[in-house]
Amino acid sequence: MDISAIIANIVEEMRAAPDRGTVARYIPSLAEIDPAQFGIAIVTADGETFTGGDAETGFSIQSISKVFSLTLALGKIGDRLWSRVGREPSGNAFNSIVQLEAEKGIPRNPFINAGAIVLADVNLAGYRPREAIGELVQFVRYLASDDGIAIDETVARSEEETGERNRALAHFMKSYGTLHHAPEMVLGTYFHACSIEMSCRQLAQAGRFLMLGGRHPEGGRVVPDRRARRILSLMLTCGHYDASGDFAFRVGMPGKSGVGGGILAVVPGKASIAVWSPGLNASGNSQLGGLALERLAEATGWSVFSA
Amino acid sequence: MDISAIIANIVEEMRAAPDRGTVARYIPSLAEIDPAQFGIAIVTADGETFTGGDAETGFSIQSISKVFSLTLALGKIGDRLWSRVGREPSGNAFNSIVQLEAEKGIPRNPFINAGAIVLADVNLAGYRPREAIGELVQFVRYLASDDGIAIDETVARSEEETGERNRALAHFMKSYGTLHHAPEMVLGTYFHACSIEMSCRQLAQAGRFLMLGGRHPEGGRVVPDRRARRILSLMLTCGHYDASGDFAFRVGMPGKSGVGGGILAVVPGKASIAVWSPGLNASGNSQLGGLALERLAEATGWSVFSA
Amino acid sequence: MDISAIIANIVEEMRAAPDRGTVARYIPSLAEIDPAQFGIAIVTADGETFTGGDAETGFSIQSISKVFSLTLALGKIGDRLWSRVGREPSGNAFNSIVQLEAEKGIPRNPFINAGAIVLADVNLAGYRPREAIGELVQFVRYLASDDGIAIDETVARSEEETGERNRALAHFMKSYGTLHHAPEMVLGTYFHACSIEMSCRQLAQAGRFLMLGGRHPEGGRVVPDRRARRILSLMLTCGHYDASGDFAFRVGMPGKSGVGGGILAVVPGKASIAVWSPGLNASGNSQLGGLALERLAEATGWSVFSA
Amino acid sequence: MDISAIIANIVEEMRAAPDRGTVARYIPSLAEIDPAQFGIAIVTADGETFTGGDAETGFSIQSISKVFSLTLALGKIGDRLWSRVGREPSGNAFNSIVQLEAEKGIPRNPFINAGAIVLADVNLAGYRPREAIGELVQFVRYLASDDGIAIDETVARSEEETGERNRALAHFMKSYGTLHHAPEMVLGTYFHACSIEMSCRQLAQAGRFLMLGGRHPEGGRVVPDRRARRILSLMLTCGHYDASGDFAFRVGMPGKSGVGGGILAVVPGKASIAVWSPGLNASGNSQLGGLALERLAEATGWSVFSA
Known part of the structure; x- marks a missing residue:
């Protein structure tokens, strides 16, 4: 699987996306963010990191x-x-x-x-x-x-x-x-x-322990295996507010969104993923972030519901 | 993995369980069911079937x-x-x-x-x-x-x-x-x-296509792969009424319960499982059915959230 | 008090009213009613009847x-x-x-x-x-x-x-x-x-027993005095759906509205009043009917809250 | 009408009432009040004052x-x-x-x-x-x-x-x-x-302007007549929280209750009334206060719904 190519395709589609959602306006620091930005970072279970777009730009993880x-x-x-x-x-x-x-x-x-x-x-x-x-x-x-x-x-x-x-x-x-x-x-x-404040790269790094059954990739254990599974279950059922069911339906990955436009998604045993684009949809989740993860799931087959 | 032994242990624990919940009372045919019953059937991806307890007894799948x-x-x-x-x-x-x-x-x-x-x-x-x-x-x-x-x-x-x-x-x-x-x-x-009306064995059989990415085990395709994943996502987020989050947290499998005391649970690529015990918990889901699946998940590691 | 003159003024104002509300559309028989109509009938405690506008036209009392x-x-x-x-x-x-x-x-x-x-x-x-x-x-x-x-x-x-x-x-x-x-x-x-179906005149007649403490004006008693008071209290607190408080505030009479555009209002000991105009306001009560009663209360001092 | 005798009867019945409700417990100063107390004060439109029971004891008007x-x-x-x-x-x-x-x-x-x-x-x-x-x-x-x-x-x-x-x-x-x-x-x-903190006597005094169409009994005007009526309408429809309809039904007077056990009730043109008994009913209104006003309405015919 050529993750770099998949990321490149996604970045290209997101750069051109006509509907980018609406940036949160309740505080000035968020309202002033340029909605044209999009970043993605993927850390795989074997420790490789792939990034695309504005993956090094810091944003408010909210x-x-x-x-x-x-x-x-x-x-x-x-x-x-x-x-x-x-x-x-x-x-x-x-x-x-x-x-x-x-x-x-x-x-x-x-x-x-x-x-x-x-x-x-x-x-x-x-x-x-x-x-x-x-x-x-x-x-x-x-x-x-x-x-x-x-x-x-x-x-x-x-x-x-x-x-x-x-x-x-x-x-x-x-x-x-x-x-x-x-x-x-x-x-x-x-x-x-x-x-x-974190970048996509930093956020994907921070999610590694959930991808690895609770282990820290540099050794030791952050949480027991069962607790990692349970945190992931809460992300899947509750991670996108009142659009959690829709996210599970379309993307199929445990994920948690923030009003700053970021989403952390985890595929157990496979990948820790961070996407970011500041425009939000009506449910308050990143418009392009969700779309990018849907594309990623289609291209990779990564989904907790895959046979 | 010795699935037969795992089933035997679960059947033994469920037979002795002190809190069996309460049988649904809104219609006579359900109210008269003997709450002492418990059945389980598992069909694995390679086509093997394992059963325990009252796995051949028909019940209302509701x-x-x-x-x-x-x-x-x-x-x-x-x-x-x-x-x-x-x-x-x-x-x-x-x-x-x-x-x-x-x-x-x-x-x-x-x-x-x-x-x-x-x-x-x-x-x-x-x-x-x-x-x-x-x-x-x-x-x-x-x-x-x-x-x-x-x-x-x-x-x-x-x-x-x-x-x-x-x-x-x-x-x-x-x-x-x-x-x-x-x-x-x-x-x-x-x-x-x-x-x-179905038995656990029949119900586990009926769930095979969801375990197999939409394929019928005897050939052909029931639904496209993506649709199978989406049905499973709905089972995980909505399959146990207002206790769906708790079921995902404790069991970690897409499942659908019925007021007759049955639950169909699916582990993509691994197993189609049916459990049945007529007593319900406060949320209207099978008390022992949920517990049995929790034990099964612990013993097998089967969970969509496992690394 | 010259009730005839008061009625004439009200009829004139209502004829010219620019905002007549919206006629109920859920059934054809109501949707086809001409919204230009307005009627009023007042029966006083001494048995006199005063009418104005389309007081003899039948409408659905709903x-x-x-x-x-x-x-x-x-x-x-x-x-x-x-x-x-x-x-x-x-x-x-x-x-x-x-x-x-x-x-x-x-x-x-x-x-x-x-x-x-x-x-x-x-x-x-x-x-x-x-x-x-x-x-x-x-x-x-x-x-x-x-x-x-x-x-x-x-x-x-x-x-x-x-x-x-x-x-x-x-x-x-x-x-x-x-x-x-x-x-x-x-x-x-x-x-x-x-x-x-009733006209304003008929409706005002039908409300007489509530004006008279439960007595039928032609003799005998419809309900005990206490029951009449209680029915009036329910009309005041609940008679205009979720705009009952506003009606009590503006008009100060026990009243009951219908989606056909009628309102029956009663001033205990003084008057039984029916108004009708088919256009409804956002709360589902007659737009001009409510306004006419407000004008009537101002002109007559009729209000259960008057000193 | 012998108001003194009516008050005496009410005080006697309230003294002996077996169900006195429950004193509010959320702050110590209220929780420590003796629930055996009951007071009533009535000021009539002609300026006379009648009191009974603990009418001079101060309580929290809330x-x-x-x-x-x-x-x-x-x-x-x-x-x-x-x-x-x-x-x-x-x-x-x-x-x-x-x-x-x-x-x-x-x-x-x-x-x-x-x-x-x-x-x-x-x-x-x-x-x-x-x-x-x-x-x-x-x-x-x-x-x-x-x-x-x-x-x-x-x-x-x-x-x-x-x-x-x-x-x-x-x-x-x-x-x-x-x-x-x-x-x-x-x-x-x-x-x-x-x-x-006020006594029943003080509270009944304070309500006089509402009985008098907005005039202060000692001269001048507190509010216009129309505003007095409107305040009374709000008391009738909203003065007893989610039991306002029931109070209007049973008592028929605009009233406002407090969790300290007091109620101010006003009969326009007739009387300003204060009752107090600290025990509350399930709706948070004075148990005996409401009952006393019901008795008073029966004995006097005072009700805004009387013909």
């Missing part, structure tokens, strides 16, 4: 950080996490508060905003906010084998300034006792987690 | 029939189906009408009741109800290579008698134009589809 | 019939009715099914469609559908002292043909046991009740 | 303050208020956030918590929080002709400490732009408004 926060939180409290957050697709928008009321302050899954705020609360235990966010960044650097990964403080400040709805979610969960720390402290770490 | 109705409907109208039914997990009970109102009469996916009523409407086109149900039974016999499969008419009559809520769903969708035929005719075929 | 069905149902089973239907404003559209699911098949109040279907079920007890509808028509004739009131059979047939959503409501309630009779029989009487 | 906040807010911005808050019964609990999401951050009416937080935002314009709350207290003192009315600071502090859900509502509305000021500042004045 909700993709929820995968790393979840991995960290499970490492801290294990299955006790599941008494504070569910494991079901939401059937609602990523920031809906309706479900929270119907289900007594327990978010449906860790990949909607409310769920990731719970992850931030878990990861805050025993730390000051600055320390908790430092630990997360260190963890992502370790996963990606890249010490250059950092938070974009301008984005973080904008998130704080525009985060009223996330504040509502946090106070609402606090009223039910789902959060253990003060909402403002939890939100501080949450907003910073969303503001991590 | 919602598992939705997999076969979907396959048939896609064969008739292809992707045009998706303008009349969605592809997203419901976030609600299997027979909820709330979502239908919010989304203008379009069911969220083909595996909730409303969605399967749309499938029945599609499969009715050009037929009388009796013919449409005859075609479905023939199709299932062909998939299972077993002409002994038939409808339990007592169950079908009971479904008709107690089907007020499904009638509500059908008339509601009719008011939006989602159904093209008279609700009572559509429901007639829907109730009969739910009343197909 | 949901206004729910007031008479409620009065009849309370006469049959009294407060036992309230175990099968609530007394709260709905917070939803008149034909929403969402609330029914959340509240286990019990409609919020007798003036939304689901609630009135329960009334039809109550009024059917011991009767055949034809008899039940006959009893209702007789009752309305008695209230209005006018034997010319009848059902428009063309409208009734159209209601049957387009009533899929009401069928959904009925079957849904049947699944919860809220209805005691077969849904199709209940709906038959329901659709006929909606199809009663 | 949501009854929303009536005074609404009057003040309408005085400041008039009908412009209605672009930021609706006028419809909620069909939901007093602190539900579901409706807010469905209706884009606009509360259904000014008498649910979210609506009253909007009132606090309006009343904050041009003031510091301390000044705004001072203005409200002065206004209530003026209405009641009693300078002894004050805020219970212990209650106010407890409200602040337990107000996570109200914080969620405020931040949620801020995300939609419904609030103009910082949520914490708005909530500060909101929590203080809820913490005003």
Whole structure:
């Protein structure tokens, strides 16, 4: 299989794509991004890396950080996490508060905003906010084998300034006792987690452990094999908000999208893939990112549903 | 891998299981089933069959029939189906009408009741109800290579008698134009589809084409490879009602459950599996069926998320 | 107070009104009505009648019939009715099914469609559908002292043909046991009740007993005083679907609207008023009817909230 | 009519009532109140005052303050208020956030918590929080002709400490732009408004202007006649949360309840009434307060629906 050629074809198609979606506008740092960009990076199980387009350009990983926060939180409290957050697709928008009321302050899954705020609360235990966010960044650097990964403080400040709805979610969960720390402290770490900047190359690197059954490619184990499978199952059923079923249908890979236009997709035993294009579709997922992964799945046969 | 031994262990554990769930009570034919029963059948990709427990006992496949109705409907109208039914997990009970109102009469996916009523409407086109149900039974016999499969008419009559809520769903969708035929005719075929009786052995046989990328094990192709993958993706994200995420998390196989206590699970390229135990958990899925598949996944490593 | 002059002013303003709303289009008999029409009739407590505009033209009273069905149902089973239907404003559209699911098949109040279907079920007890509808028509004739009131059979047939959503409501309630009779029989009487044709004059006559604390102006008592007050309270809080609060705010009279463009409004001890103009506003209530009553309240001081 | 005798009978029945409801427990100052207490005060249109039971004991008026906040807010911005808050019964609990999401951050009416937080935002314009709350207290003192009315600071502090859900509502509305000021500042004045302490006598005094078509009994006008009617209509349709319809049905008076166990009820042109008993029913309204008003309506015929 000539992955380089496949990538080249995809990059060419995406460069010419007429419908690029709409860039997120809720904060200036995102609204100003040039929608013409597209990047892709693939790390295969044997360690090779393939890139195309703007694969070295940093972008705000936003909700993709929820995968790393979840991995960290499970490492801290294990299955006790599941008494504070569910494991079901939401059937609602990523920031809906309706479900929270119907289900007594327990978010449906860790990949909607409310769920990731719970992850931030878990990861805050025993730390000051600055320390908790430092630990997360260190963890992502370790996963990606890249010490250059950092938070974009301008984005973080904008998130704080525009985060009223996330504040509502946090106070609402606090009223039910789902959060253990003060909402403002939890939100501080949450907003910073969303503001991590990575390139496609770095992101694909960071996803390697999920491709490898939990092992770090440079040795040692990040998580047990079963936990890697479970994180992948959550990515497949809940990773694209209320379009997760459609993504599974069209692409067939566990994936997690972010409002910055990135998607991390993993084919167990085969590949860790990052795509990025800032324009979003109506569901809030990268328009070209999803299309590129659909093309990749067609060209490679990579799908968890392939015989 | 000694599948016979794995099955024996599972059968032993299930025989002794203290919590067997609760048998569905809405129709007498289901309420009278002995909850002590448990059966399992596995057909592997190389054609071998393994069975354990009550694998030859017939049971009402109920919602598992939705997999076969979907396959048939896609064969008739292809992707045009998706303008009349969605592809997203419901976030609600299997027979909820709330979502239908919010989304203008379009069911969220083909595996909730409303969605399967749309499938029945599609499969009715050009037929009388009796013919449409005859075609479905023939199709299932062909998939299972077993002409002994038939409808339990007592169950079908009971479904008709107690089907007020499904009638509500059908008339509601009719008011939006989602159904093209008279609700009572559509429901007639829907109730009969739910009343197909099969054993675990027969059901595992019927699932072989999904394990084999759409090929019939005895030659020829039931559906294109891509369609097989897509049906499996819908089973994974929507196959266990509002506990689909949990099933993916614990078992990691595309599966479809029925209120009769059966589950059809498929591991692409590896196995087609049927389990049956009539007691249901709070989500309406077989209590022991789910547990048995979890044990099977642990013992075999079969999971679409395995590296 | 010169009621004739007040009416003349109102008729003049309504004739010239630029925004007349939109005529209901779901059945031909309603869609074809000339939206230029406007009628008003007022019967005062001392028995005088004042009319203006198209006060003698018959129109389909539609949901206004729910007031008479409620009065009849309370006469049959009294407060036992309230175990099968609530007394709260709905917070939803008149034909929403969402609330029914959340509240286990019990409609919020007798003036939304689901609630009135329960009334039809109550009024059917011991009767055949034809008899039940006959009893209702007789009752309305008695209230209005006018034997010319009848059902428009063309409208009734159209209601049957387009009533899929009401069928959904009925079957849904049947699944919860809220209805005691077969849904199709209940709906038959329901659709006929909606199809009663009356003029403003007839309708204002029929509302006299509510103005008079339950007494029939020609002698005798229709309902006890307390029941009259209670029916009026339901009209005030629930009589204009999800715009009941706005009607109370602007007009301040207990009222019940119908999709045919009529409104029956009652000022206890003072007046029984009927207005009609076929164009509806976004909430499904007569656009000019509501405006005319607002003008009437301003000019007369008639409001239950007046000091 | 011998109001004193009527009051005496009611007090006697309430003293002996076996089911007194349950005292609100969310803050200590409320939880510790003796549920045996019951008070009633009536001011008639001719200025006479009648009291019974614990009519001089101060209690936390809680949501009854929303009536005074609404009057003040309408005085400041008039009908412009209605672009930021609706006028419809909620069909939901007093602190539900579901409706807010469905209706884009606009509360259904000014008498649910979210609506009253909007009132606090309006009343904050041009003031510091301390000044705004001072203005409200002065206004209530003026209405009641009693300078002894004050805020219970212990209650106010407890409200602040337990107000996570109200914080969620405020931040949620801020995300939609419904609030103009910082949520914490708005909530500060909101929590203080809820913490005003009044006796039944003081509360009945404060309601006189609504009984008198907007006039202050000591001269001058508090609001125009039409505004008084409109405030009363909102009390009738929305004053008892999701039991407003039931209160209108049983009592027939515009009323506003508070979780402290008080109810202010007004019969236009006849009486301003305050009742208090701390035990609440399932809807969060005073159990004995509602019953006492029902008895009073029966004994006096006072009801806006009386002929």
